[in-house]
Amino acid sequence: MEKSSYFLFGGTNFNKKKFASDFAKFKNRTEDDDSNKKLSFFEEEEESEQEKKVVSSKKRKRRSANSEPVEGFDVFKSSKKAKGKEERQNTKYEILENPQKELNRQMEKDALARKQYNIHVSGINIPPPLKGFAELSSRYGCKKYILRNLAEMGFKEPTPIQRQAIPVLLSGRECFACAPTGSGKTIGFICPMLMKLKRPSTDGIRAVILSPARELAAQTAREGRKLIKGSKFKIRLMTKPLVKTADFSKLHCDVLISTPMRLKRLIKDKKIDLSKVEFLVLDESDKLFEKGLLNQIDCVVKACSNPSIIRSLFSATLPDSVEELARSIMHDAVRVIIGRKNTASETVNQKLVYAGTEEGKILALRQRFAESLNPPVLIFVQSKERAKELYDELKCEDIRVGVIHSDLPPGEREKAVDSFRAGETWVLIATDVIARGMDFKGINCVINYDFPNSASAYIHRIGRSGRAGRSGEAVTFYTEEDVPFLRNIANTMMSSGCEVPSWIMSLKKKKWKKHTPKRDSISTRPKATAKNDQKE
Numbered sequence: 001m002e003k004s005s006y007f008l009f010g011g012t013n014f015n016k017k018k019f020a021s022d023f024a025k026f027k028n029r030t031e032d033d034d035s036n037k038k039l040s041f042f043e044e045e046e047e048s049e050q051e052k053k054v055v056s057s058k059k060r061k062r063r064s065a066n067s068e069p070v071e072g073f074d075v076f077k078s079s080k081k082a083k084g085k086e087e088r089q090n091t092k093y094e095i096l097e098n099p100q101k102e103l104n105r106q107m108e109k110d111a112l113a114r115k116q117y118n119i120h121v122s123g124i125n126i127p128p129p130l131k132g133f134a135e136l137s138s139r140y141g142c143k144k145y146i147l148r149n150l151a152e153m154g155f156k157e158p159t160p161i162q163r164q165a166i167p168v169l170l171s172g173r174e175c176f177a178c179a180p181t182g183s184g185k186t187i188g189f190i191c192p193m194l195m196k197l198k199r200p201s202t203d204g205i206r207a208v209i210l211s212p213a214r215e216l217a218a219q220t221a222r223e224g225r226k227l228i229k230g231s232k233f234k235i236r237l238m239t240k241p242l243v244k245t246a247d248f249s250k251l252h253c254d255v256l257i258s259t260p261m262r263l264k265r266l267i268k269d270k271k272i273d274l275s276k277v278e279f280l281v282l283d284e285s286d287k288l289f290e291k292g293l294l295n296q297i298d299c300v301v302k303a304c305s306n307p308s309i310i311r312s313l314f315s316a317t318l319p320d321s322v323e324e325l326a327r328s329i330m331h332d333a334v335r336v337i338i339g340r341k342n343t344a345s346e347t348v349n350q351k352l353v354y355a356g357t358e359e360g361k362i363l364a365l366r367q368r369f370a371e372s373l374n375p376p377v378l379i380f381v382q383s384k385e386r387a388k389e390l391y392d393e394l395k396c397e398d399i400r401v402g403v404i405h406s407d408l409p410p411g412e413r414e415k416a417v418d419s420f421r422a423g424e425t426w427v428l429i430a431t432d433v434i435a436r437g438m439d440f441k442g443i444n445c446v447i448n449y450d451f452p453n454s455a456s457a458y459i460h461r462i463g464r465s466g467r468a469g470r471s472g473e474a475v476t477f478y479t480e481e482d483v484p485f486l487r488n489i490a491n492t493m494m495s496s497g498c499e500v501p502s503w504i505m506s507l508k509k510k511k512w513k514k515h516t517p518k519r520d521s522i523s524t525r526p527k528a529t530a531k532n533d534q535k536e
C-alpha cells in the first residue's frame, strides 16, 4: 500500500484516488481564474458600446415601466414626464431653457443606476455611479496605464462599490463605505487615490492606507502594485526591515501601507512626517476603531494634518457606533452602502452543524473530510492555543495542513499564507488574525470550528469564501455553549438568503459581548504522546 495515496484520520482512511475528482475541481478553478485575466478590457469596452446602442431603447421602455420608488427620487413621476418624444428631441434647447429639468433627468438616471446595482447613498451632490471603467478616462482623464492594468487584472466591469466609491473620492469628497466581503473594495480606494495623486513625486508621503493586520497590508500592497505597473509610483509596505533602516525623509514613497502600531511608533519617535498626506484610507475601519487600536488610529489621524486631506473608511461591516465616530472626524462625507449594511455575502451557502461537544467537533470534521475534502478549506478557531492543538491533531494525518496565528514569527505567517495560496497546503487553520480582508482565490469552504465571537466576526470569516461573484460554502459547528448565540448568527444567515431551521429562529435573541467560552482541549491523543511530538 502506497502511503502517500492515503490520508489517515485517526482510524479513517482517506483515499486520494477516490477523491481525485474533488482535487481536480480545485485545479480547474485555478486555471479558469488565470484564463479570465487574459481578456482584453479594451475589446470588452468596444463591444459594450455597441451593445449599449442596441439595448438603449429597450432600457428606456423598461425604465418608464418601472414604477417603484428609488431612493432619493420618485422615478414614477419623472418617468411619465420623460416619456414625451418632443422633450427628448429638444434636449439641447431644454438644457439652456430649463437647467433644473436637465438636473432632474440626470438625478433620475443616477437613481436608476444605483437601484440596478443596489447602491444606497446619503449626502448631498453625490456624483453619478460609473457606467464602466471607460468612464474613468472619459469623465476623469484617467491615465492609460491604470486602464491597461485593470484589464490585465481581468476586471471588465467595476463592481457596485467601485462604481460609486471611485467617483465620490475622485470628486474630492470624504467617504465611508460598506460593501460585502469580496466585492472589490480595495480597488475602490486605490484606484481613485492613484488618479488623484496624478504623478509620482519624491516630496514626501502622499497617501496612507491603514490595515489591521500585516497579511492584509501586504495583500493590499500587492494589489496596488498591480495597478501602478508601468508608472513610476512607489507603493511601500511598512515592514520591520523598512522601519529599522529607512530614512523616511529621503524615501520615495507615494503610498504607504501599514498596520497602525508600526506607524504610531514612527510618529511618536518623530521619524516620519505625514503632514503632506492627501489621502488616508482606514481599511476594515470598524476593526481599526475597536478599543485596542483606537489610540493608534487617533495618533495617525492627527499626524495626517494636511487640511485638504481626503479620508475614507471601508469595511464589510459598519456598526452605527463606528459611523458616529467617523462622522465626528470627517467633513461632508458621503455614505455608500452596497446592499444591506452588515450582511454576509449572498454567494456563500451557510450551514449550522450541531456537534454537541468538543469531541463531537473533531469527529464531525474528520467525517466531513472523509466524505469530501474539496480544497482549499479554511478553518477558524477562537485562540492561538486551539489553532496549535487542531494543527497537531491533523498534521499527522497525511493531509496537507498549515496553521497561522499571532504567536508565529512574521516569516512563518507569510509562509503559511503563501503555501495556502499556492495550493501546497489544502487546509489552513487560523485564528481571526486572517479573518478580515484576506483574498484567497477560490476558497471552497470555510469551517467555523469554533463559533465566532460576534456577528461581524462571522461575516468576515465566511467572507473568505464566495469572493468576486464565486460561490462558496460555510459550515459553523456549535456546541451547547454556543446555543444562546445561535439566533444571532441565524439572523445574519437569513438576511443573506440562507435557510435556517424554525426552532433556531424562535430562540430568544441574546445581546452578545465577545463570545469566547473556555472550551475543552481539541487534542484526542494522550498528553504524554503530544508532549513527545513537540520535543521532536
Ligand SMILES: Nc1ncnc2c1ncn2[C@@H]1O[C@H](COP(=O)(O)OP(=O)(O)OP(=O)(O)O)[C@@H](O)[C@H]1O
Pocket: 154, 155, 156, 157, 158, 159, 162, 179, 180, 181, 182, 183, 184, 185, 186, 187, 315, 316, 436, 437, 438, 439, 463, 467, 468
Ligand atoms: N472589477 C472587478 N472585477 C472582477 N474582480 C474584481 C474587481 N475588483 C476586484 N476584483 C477581485 O475581487 C476580489 C475581492 O476583492 P477585494 O479583496 O478588494 O474585496 P473586499 O471587498 O475588500 O473584501 P473584504 O471585505 O473581504 O476585504 C479580489 O480577488 C479582486 O482582485
